Amino acid sequence: MVTHRESRRPRALSPLREHLRDTFWFAPAVGLVGALVLAGAVGELDAWLIGALQDEGDYDSVTSLIKIAEDAKSVVTTVGSAMLTFIGVVFSISLVALQMASSQFSPRVVRLYVRSRITKGTFAVFLATFLFSLAGQSAYDGEKDPKLVTSVPVFTLLTAVLLVLISLGLFVAYVNATIRLMRVSYVIDRITRESFRVLGAYPLRSPEGALPLPAEVSVITHRGRAGVLRDVNIARLSRIARRGGTVLRLVPRIGDFVVPGTPLLTVHGPSEGRLPVRLLRSTVSVGVERTFHQDLGFGLRQLADIGLRALSSAINDPTTAVQCLDRIVQFLAAVADRPLGAVHHTDRSGTVRLVQDLPSWGDLVDLGFTEIRLCATTSPQVTRRLLAGLDDLLLLVPPDRRRPLERHRALVEQAVERTVPEAADREFALLADHQGIG
Template sequence: MGNPGHFAAQAPGPVPVRARPRPLSPLREHLRDTFWFTPGLGLVGAVVLAALALDFDAWLIAWLRTEGDYDTIGTLITLADDAKSIITAVGSAMLTFIGVVFSISLVALQMASGQFSPRVVRLYVRSRITKATFAVFLATFLFALLVQTAYEANTDPRTVTTVPFASAVLCVLMVLVSLALFVAYVNSTLRLMRVSHVIDRVIRESFRVLDKHGAAEPEPPALPAARAEVAHTGRAGVLRDVHIARLVRVARRHGVVLRLIPRIGDYVVPGTPVLAVHGGAAPPRRALRYTVSVGVERTFHQDLGFGLRQLSDIAQRALSPAVNDPTTAVQCLDRIVQFLAALAHRPLGALHHRDRRGRVRLVQDLPGWTDLVDLGLTEIRGCATGSPQVTRRLVAGLDDLWHLAPEERREPLERHRALLTEAVTRRVPEGADRAFALEPDRQGIG
């Protein structure tokens, strides 16, 4: 099995190549995690738009003068003068709107970090509607200032060189767009300040990650012996992404199989082995550049367990004595059970990425069924013994998953059920209260 050619001969025939997740661009992720890029584009766009609009106004006046239509020029001057007060008001009002938007954003971020979990702050930072609102407000403010500088003291239709009529109309339209975005921004922020919408957003992102990943093979092919390992040489950080297509190409060119040693979401430091090479010598390090991406925090991009991590954190924060909100914990359990139910019959474990000829070239380890059940339920179970609403929902969720899961996957569910019963027995001395706390109820107490 150590011969690469022998391993390739034993591989199955050509199979359809599954669409792989698009590689994570560190630059793209950096720009999405910052607030300056989109507003900066808005400011540049405002300068360009103002230049084009003012050039059009100058061309329009020059054309009307060549046509001898001085009456129309006088009408445009009158209309532009009437709009000047509006443009002046827009310039000052936009600063106020920008301050309001910034204040709302800070309150939302503070509330999300303190009441939900620091992990969900990422949802607010990456909000497209927030960035678009900032960008349009700043662009409207700058556009209004540039239009004001185009006004001339000369109002004689025969000698005036430009009349900012089209620019003024465009400025009013930008104000209307700004107002519409402000309403949409407030609505979006208020939704994200409600924990139910945050939980829903997290689970939707989790299912999106699940859809990107292929299912593991029920009977994975055997791998040749590992011949070498490739160590991480970049900066320390969380493994956020691997460039699957590039690793498959590198493995195919060198006739080997690469196996990713850490999982997505693991913290790696320089010198940590990240790739095991099966069936041959390690490819040159030059060929493996830009195949592994690390960062300061986990992302949803390829991380199957990150959604469960966030839901567990929100539930634990809700069950803390400082917050004492068991209903939020029940809502988190609803979505955790929903996600685990979707995985009940799905093959889990290692993904085997193949080249165009159907030969395995990259093996990527994913969390197994037991890992995901423990991630979603262990810490909530430890915090829930004093809240019958949560224990009843947890028992109902375990019962539902037990009926949905195949027999070979029921052991971790039975273990959690037994540990929950023991914990409630120790915590609740009264038999009637104990029986009430362990009665299954999908609403908690309902």
């Protein structure tokens, strides 16, 4: 059991920020709005400059700016058309990268590209530059008389050139980031870092005076579409429970598939008022796929998928499976001596208001090792690394957590004994090695 105070990490477990990161439209939309605002501000600055020169009677300078404006319009027009072509190139690169990642690694790693800040930032700046150029062209004043002209796009030209330079820099960074995301080692590292970020959002520690739940008085069922439970608004659920003077328990775990009519929340202890059932249901986010946000086991799921695909006959890449095992062992070592199971979310006064189930130690061990173990018997590199990882974890975990690891170690030995006919090959495959075959 774990205690987690509601006010300690309000942003880490806030769904809105994570939901926006999982979308691709938000950053480009902000870029487009920003381009319109910037175009309006720069246009006003151009009008102010011409107005100031006219008020001073400096018509020679106005005439010089009008001559420059013709070239400026050509430059801005060229920038607009070039950026549209650039956007097409970036979009094509993204599609190729997504297709390769999905086919070679796992369909679940595609979300790494969707969440990539450099990818969304590049698209946002490219679209903003294109829209700014269009707005600059539409605001161009073709008047030749220095006394009648109202605006000359001087600052518009400078801003367009600056946006182009930023776009070129972002394009180089985007290509570099995309190439890195097409390398399996970097993808595995990104998944691991995301997993540790989720682990950091749950400050796992021993409970301090966590009491058993009061008697269950009612059940709130799921309404709406069926799907995967992605996350819950923990802060809002805790506030509702505090106002009602009761305790809530989330029945499904994050990552479970829920269908309408199944239990979603149970209410424990008499409430001081009627609970807002519709508001409680709105705190739960259901989608078509799992996300990292509050899912402690999703990183292991992805690592196991990549390792499993690497061991398939179509790819036959045991080295990648070994890299996945490296990170699986790293994550399990980080939680080896930390409390798992039910997490108790408390309000500011320290009263438990929400109970949420997390995967147990056995669940995480099985998730990380089972499928790779079943496919690893024909690859001594993988069996040797698997045994070395299990031995390391056996040294780190407390005695009550040794059993799942010992079971997997025994199963590896039994599988190798059954499938490898030569005694020398069996002995080699069962020799623990941190590099597989170093």
